[in-house]
Amino acid sequence: MDIRIRGIGSVSSYGAGIEALLDGVSAALPSASEYWAFPLPNAAGFKVNQFPPGLFGPGADPADAAFGLALGEALEDAELRRADIRDSALIVGTSGLLSEAESIYLAEKAQGVAEPCPVGVRGTGRAASRLAGGLGIRGPVVTITTACTSSANAILVAGRMIERGDAKRAVVAGIETLPAFTLNGFASLMLRSPFGCRPFDALRNGVQLGMACGVVILESTDLPSPPKKDALAGGANVCDTHNIISTNLDGRVAAAVISSAIGRAGITPGDIAAIKAHGTGSVDNDATEAAAMKLVFGRDDSVPPFTGLKGYIGHTLGACGAIEAAAFLGCLRAGLIPATLGFGKTDPSIGIAPLTRPIEAASGHYMLNFFGFGGNNTSLIFRRG
Amino acid sequence: MTMKRRTYILGAAAIGPLGDTTEASRRTLKADPATADLSNLVLELTGQEMRRAGHFTELAIAGAGLAVRRAGARLDPLSPLFFATGLGEVHNTVALFKQVMEGGAGSTSPYAFVNSVSNTAAFQVAKSAGLVSPNLTFSQEEFSFECALRFAAAEIEDGLAAGALVGGTDELSHPRHEHIKRLPLKEGEIMGEGCGWLRLGSDGAGAIGEALGVVELQIDAGEEWAAALCGAIGPWIEEGVDAFLMPGFRMDGAETAALAGRLDAGVKDYLKYCGCFHTASAFGLASVFDGPRKTEAVYVHVNRNAEGRAICAGIKAYPTPLP
Numbered sequence: 001m002d003i004r005i006r007g008i009g010s011v012s013s014y015g016a017g018i019e020a021l022l023d024g025v026s027a028a029l030p031s032a033s034e035y036w037a038f039p040l041p042n043a044a045g046f047k048v049n050q051f052p053p054g055l056f057g058p059g060a061d062p063a064d065a066a067f068g069l070a071l072g073e074a075l076e077d078a079e080l081r082r083a084d085i086r087d088s089a090l091i092v093g094t095s096g097l098l099s100e101a102e103s104i105y106l107a108e109k110a111q112g113v114a115e116p117c118p119v120g121v122r123g124t125g126r127a128a129s130r131l132a133g134g135l136g137i138r139g140p141v142v143t144i145t146t147a148c149t150s151s152a153n154a155i156l157v158a159g160r161m162i163e164r165g166d167a168k169r170a171v172v173a174g175i176e177t178l179p180a181f182t183l184n185g186f187a188s189l190m191l192r193s194p195f196g197c198r199p200f201d202a203l204r205n206g207v208q209l210g211m212a213c214g215v216v217i218l219e220s221t222d223l224p225s226p227p228k229k230d231a232l233a234g235g236a237n238v239c240d241t242h243n244i245i246s247t248n249l250d251g252r253v254a255a256a257v258i259s260s261a262i263g264r265a266g267i268t269p270g271d272i273a274a275i276k277a278h279g280t281g282s283v284d285n286d287a288t289e290a291a292a293m294k295l296v297f298g299r300d301d302s303v304p305p306f307t308g309l310k311g312y313i314g315h316t317l318g319a320c321g322a323i324e325a326a327a328f329l330g331c332l333r334a335g336l337i338p339a340t341l342g343f344g345k346t347d348p349s350i351g352i353a354p355l356t357r358p359i360e361a362a363s364g365h366y367m368l369n370f371f372g373f374g375g376n377n378t379s380l381i382f383r384r385g
Numbered sequence: 386m387t388m389k390r391r392t393y394i395l396g397a398a399a400i401g402p403l404g405d406t407t408e409a410s411r412r413t414l415k416a417d418p419a420t421a422d423l424s425n426l427v428l429e430l431t432g433q434e435m436r437r438a439g440h441f442t443e444l445a446i447a448g449a450g451l452a453v454r455r456a457g458a459r460l461d462p463l464s465p466l467f468f469a470t471g472l473g474e475v476h477n478t479v480a481l482f483k484q485v486m487e488g489g490a491g492s493t494s495p496y497a498f499v500n501s502v503s504n505t506a507a508f509q510v511a512k513s514a515g516l517v518s519p520n521l522t523f524s525q526e527e528f529s530f531e532c533a534l535r536f537a538a539a540e541i542e543d544g545l546a547a548g549a550l551v552g553g554t555d556e557l558s559h560p561r562h563e564h565i566k567r568l569p570l571k572e573g574e575i576m577g578e579g580c581g582w583l584r585l586g587s588d589g590a591g592a593i594g595e596a597l598g599v600v601e602l603q604i605d606a607g608e609e610w611a612a613a614l615c616g617a618i619g620p621w622i623e624e625g626v627d628a629f630l631m632p633g634f635r636m637d638g639a640e641t642a643a644l645a646g647r648l649d650a651g652v653k654d655y656l657k658y659c660g661c662f663h664t665a666s667a668f669g670l671a672s673v674f675d676g677p678r679k680t681e682a683v684y685v686h687v688n689r690n691a692e693g694r695a696i697c698a699g700i701k702a703y704p705t706p707l708p
């Protein structure tokens with residue numbers, strides 16, 4: 001697979017733009033704050049990575065507004081106009097966008113509707129249809145909804161569509177607006193950490209949730225383009241049916257998806273320069289991911305340098321594929337692989353540690369891992385240079 | 386250029402709101418149905434009670450299980466699974482949503498949350514079918530199943546998989562006035578639910594049919610649309626082979642009749658058995674294989690969405706041994 005990455009854009013808890021995100025990452029600046037959107041029981045003290053207040057206009061739908069900002073940045077980065085994406089595919093990855101339903105519910109309640117319709121109209125795919133309509137997109141419109149791997153899979157699907165010639169160019173968006181419903185759900189699973197995200201750390205105890213929108217514009221290398229250094233070289237998805245909410249700690253299926261992605265990219269494990277780990281900070285996820293990396297790369301000291309981004313922007317669930325891809329590509333362009341914010345102490349049961357200081361990024365192949373609910377595991381391979 | 390491989394249909398199953406699973410057991414719906422009790426069927430297929438799974442997941446598991454069983458041969462555990470749904474799990478999600486939004490949610494059930502997660506049904510299908518393979522859930526309103534079918538067929542055409550399982554599932558939710566806010570329906574259109582599953586493969590031995598393709602159009606009405614649709618469908622229709630148009634629930638009777646006339650095709654109204662739901666096309670296309678047939682026939686499902694697009698999916702059904 002050789003798919004050009006033409007442009008990237010992001011809206012995160014650091015605000016709009018890759019540059020704002022890189023400033024935060026370079027300064028190792030936490031960006032989580034107490035959840036303000038909805039009163040939730042047992043929420044006091046829990047921090048999440050939210051869009052900064054006032055980022056969008058009053059009354060704006062956060063999903064649409066964040067997408068608009070991230071797409072604008074990605075187009076500028078790609079040196080494309082809106083008219084240039086009319087024939088593109090639009091592939092959205094999201095875990096569900098129930099915040100839209102929450103807004104409808106609250107508005108109906110405020111109007112005195114006795115029994116507001118509790119779940120919004122037309123399902124998860126509605127946002128993509130609406131956004132495509134607004135942009136005049138004439139290409140295929142697809143929504144992938146596989147929980148935390150949604151937009152990583154959207155990148156994979158976009159790559160396949162371009163590879164097959166079903167589309168010449170694809171706009172991939174990962175959107176997560178973090179509804180109260182989801183925060184409550186993670187609380188019910190006892191997966192939210194009161195101490196924030198500590199990827200691979202001995203004291204890690206849960207996830208720090210976040211909202212974000214990442215946009216990645218992919219295209220066929222047949223299309224004319226200004227010089228671009230980044231490409232999607234391969235990827236794979238495998239569902240581990242061990243347990244719906246927890247990974248198989250032996251790491252075998254996670255290792256299989258990593259190996260499959262490497263194979264699809266036509267490289268060997270030794271060609272991987274560094275890894276952007278999924279690194280949620282949950283006890284089982286990080287143990288499984290470490291086990292998988294050790295299985296694929298052979299020995300502890302053979303595992304390439306790896307880092308995690310969730311200490312900076314939180315676990316943005318369905319958006320994490322696109323936002324972390326955009327953020328990591330932004331870091332590579334800036335010449336660095338960032339340190340792992342939140343990591344402090346090596347877990348002896350894991351035996352390997354993520355980067356504690358930024359290192360220089362060179363040309364080569366980079367792996368990005370994403371693991372989600374429903375045993376959904378995805379690895380992407382990017383090539384730089 | 387590499388020749389693309391054919392995508393054969395090896396097994397199929399459709400389940401409607403009355404729990405019916407074969408042509409012989411189908412009854413025409415006269416009014417909005419209640420949801421079917423599938424617990425015995427799921428128990429028979431999986432050997433276990435799915436006590437924590439919702440009705441939506443049961444529908445998906447039962448349909449996939451029947452499609453796999455009817456194909457006969459063992460399903461390769463590496464076969465990718467492509468699942469489609471328009472609204473996803475509604476019952477559990479609505480109940481949990483109300484709990485959270487109306488305050489004082491306190492400790493909600495973790496199982497309710499897990500069941501509401503978008504890819505739970507696809508996980509459970511993979512688990513019950515013994516798959517360790519790619520697993521994607523597509524949700525694109527009226528086009529959800531067609532999206533999944535297009536990607537499933539692409540994996541086989543390109544030689545990336547020797548087999549695949551593709552299906553669509555949606556559940557209805559009463560009361561009607563709430564349901565039609567989620568899925569706008571016209572007066573007289575019956576709320577529906579159900580599933581349809583196709584087991585696909587690259588080896589034609591024992592095949593009951595083949596997938597012909599999925600074509601999406603950026604126009605959804607008028608002469609230009611009809612001409613484009615006929616242009617897309619035309620190559621699927623062969624001289625001497627019966628052809629049937631299967632109108633989706635966003636098509637009206639007059640345009641269906643006009644289109645069928647132009648294509649010299651019959652009309653198969655499957656919606657009277659399953660009602661209207663986003664992935665009804667999955668039910669329709671899978672139900673083609675419910676009974677034995679003497680001759681081969683082409684079936685083309687056509688539908689549109691609210692954004693001015695149309696989509697058609699074609700399959701061919703092979704003759705099968707008569708009982």
